[in-house]
Amino acid sequence: xxxxxxxxKFQVLKTGQSMTLQCAQDMNHEYMSWYRQxxxxxxxxxxxxxxxxxxxxxxxxxxxxxxxSTTEDFPLRLLSAAPSQTSVYFCASSYEQGSLQYxxxxxxxxxx
Amino acid sequence: AQSVTQxxxxxxxxxxxxxxxxxxxxxxxxxxxxWYVQSPGQGLQLLLKYFSGxxxxxxxxxxxxxxxxxxxxxxLRKPSVHWSDAAExxxxxxxxxxDMRxxxxxxxxxxP
Numbered sequence: 719x720x721x722x723x724x725x726x727k728f729q730v731l732k733t734g735q736s737m738t739l740q741c742a743q744d745m746n747h748e749y750m751s752w753y754r755q756x757x758x759x760x761x762x763x764x765x766x767x768x769x770x771x772x773x774x775x776x777x778x779x780x781x782x783x784x785x786x787s788t789t790e791d792f793p794l795r796l797l798s799a800a801p802s803q804t805s806v807y808f809c810a811s812s813y814e815q816g817s818l819q820y821x822x823x824x825x826x827x828x829x830x
Numbered sequence: 831a832q833s834v835t836q837x838x839x840x841x842x843x844x845x846x847x848x849x850x851x852x853x854x855x856x857x858x859x860x861x862x863x864x865w866y867v868q869s870p871g872q873g874l875q876l877l878l879k880y881f882s883g884x885x886x887x888x889x890x891x892x893x894x895x896x897x898x899x900x901x902x903x904x905x906l907r908k909p910s911v912h913w914s915d916a917a918e919x920x921x922x923x924x925x926x927x928x929d930m931r932x933x934x935x936x937x938x939x940x941x942p
Contacts, residue, residue, distance in 0.1 A: 760920055761932040776929060821874040
């Protein structure tokens with residue numbers, strides 16, 4: 719199993735550009751989540767999904783969109799990047815509600 | 831929504847000394863509780879989790895944590911710290927809907 723994979727590892731965007739952060743898992747987990755990690759703030763939940771076709775907002779959803787067309791993939795879209803979205807983004811998956819989450823290696827995004 | 835507080839931003843201990851990292855949570859029902867560790871530039875690794883049952887939970891790398899409902903706490907302990915334990919530690923609380931909230935983290939420095 720590859721576990722949870724994320725691409726790219728690093729990305730630099732200009733303000734206003736759009737992009738998609740990819741996340742995939744091969745563990746057949748129903749539950750997937752996106753977090754951003756900022757210094758002194760821990761990880762904050764952006765969006766999560768409890769299964770294909772179902773997504774919901776987390777703590778800091780503004781500026782981000784998600785979709786879940788398959789169990790394996792959970793991409794995160796930045797529609798119009800802003801410097802405030804400079805962060806490290808982690809994708810996670812888990813096999814049941816409230817259970818432990820497996821984290822991807824992260825994507826470091828810089829918006830100039 | 832649930833929330834987590836880690837009161838200590840940074841802790842320094844000597845190698846071989848004991849360690850306790852504090853975590854307090856706020857949640858109306860019985861929470862799912864987790865401790866994760868993150869080494870510099872790395873993703874998050876689960877140390878231990880509490881779902882129910884015995885309130886003293888054993889984890890990997892010699893760590894343990896105790897759930898105290900009366901104090902809304904889930905402190906992480908290790909009897910003898912090793913230099914390789916230097917990292918950032920995150921406490922997290924999960925609800926039944928895969929909505930996990932993380933604390934801001936405690937950075938551990940180990941003195942030789």
